Amino acid sequence: MTAETIIPGLVGPGTQPENEDGATLDYMEMPRDMVTFHQPLAPEPEDTLGMEEAKALLNQMADDLANYKIDSSALTYSLNSLAPKDLGLINQIMGEGEVSIVCGTRYQAQESVLAGVWRVVEITGKDNQISDNIEVAAYPDSIFNETFKTAAETIELDSTFPEGVRNAPPVLSEIKDKVANYRAGQPCHAINLTLLPQTDEDIAYLAEKLGVGTTIILSRGYGNCRVSSTMTKNVWWVQYFNSQDATILNSIEIVDLPDVVRAAQEDILDSAERLSEIMEVYK
Template identity: 60%
Template sequence: MSTEFIIPGAAGPGSQPQDEDGQTLDYMEMPREMVTFDLPIAPEPEDTVGMEAGKAKLNELARILASYQIGAPAPVLELTGMEPKDVGLINQILGEGEVSMVGGGRLQVQEAVFAGVWRVLHFDDQGGLQRDTIEVGAWPDTVRDQVFVGASETCAQAEEPLPASVFNAPALLSEIADKVATRNPGDIAHSINLSLLPHTEEDLQYLAEKLGVGGTIVLSRGYGNCRVSSTRTNGVWWVQYYNAQDAIILNSIEIVDVPAVVCAAQEDIDDSAERLAEVMEIYE
């Protein structure tokens, strides 16, 4: 399987300068599609008659938001088994926010328009929906708990002989290994900006092979298009920003619990609490 495809953009269009003759290499197109929820369309109160369970769940969510503090365990609201009309109301009110995630084929996550509110769909091995939940937090604990399960606690190092055209990957792997070995949960991110460092296409491919390919992919549209991919090395992420032409403008590796671009902040949670409470007032 192609490294460019699994870690989108790490070795794709925009990651390398043009050749001297002005030509660029062609690569497999980056996969960008992800199923998301519809944009919010708040129904009129008279159109929600009979959806009391859905409104009660949204009011419960508003109360949770009003008291939630970042760092506390993520509260979980269970939607599994609710009537479709109630779930439909919840989907309409929550809408689609800036961040989407997939986790290992079993999780699909969509941030609501209320930052810090996450719709989490849990699937079985056959692709059937097992659970439908809402989580409140900086990012979903469900994803956090599984993202690096089975990942290596140490970073693999370069081996001799090196593949052709691999020059700077060994030094980068040494730096990553040092940071992985000394990192503690909650530490600030250590970022390696590959866009500012000399490297070859083969360097990036070698790095991807040594770090391994994780199962969690995050798309964020908050400040331009950003794609965050986990690796099979504990605490190590690829973070890539794209311009409107899908060319990479920033390609980096971050050693951190989770990159900040993925997370909601406390002020986001507080704002979401206020806005959801305002929305639900019309249904009282």
């Protein structure tokens, strides 16, 4: 089994240093396109007659956003009982933002064009929808609470290793130590694999020992970033790709949630202002 089989993109151009000792770095082209905010094309007021429930929900959300603190529990707004036309207005105003999340077979989430405002759908079986909610938060609580629910608390280190594995064992020892001492809210500890001389066998061995987790997050804010949970608690793979889809950064982060997928307080305040501006036309 190769590293590419376990977690796509872990090996290939840009994932390893040019020289065996890692002393010389050949930086690849950085992403050229950045996703920026575009005001959604909201319908004319006369086209929203009969959509009072959706407008009331959006106005309430705008007020709540203005007072929301990023370290608070998520604010949840159920869309389950909305009529199709009301739901259509919600869809049009929310749009699709930079971050998409899949958590196992149960949850799918999409950040809206308003940072910190998430659409979270819970499903069971084959596309059988259980719930459809909007969550206001740095990151959806429902997915955060699910991600490491069955993850291991530590890593079992081996005394012998597969052929070709050279530099993974000390990396695993470092991860084991950091996981044991990590406490929620502490700063991230990052291990930049791009700067280390790692063989394909090293990467495959790391992936096998850490396990493949339940959550995959794609962020398209500046270029492309893929964040994957592992089956070891608070351990994430974080990969950045350039405009040619070559890996420019491949790292392991020990943290409760990588910063790249977390909305900030200023994002929430900006979203409150933008949503208020959008809804002003309907008052």
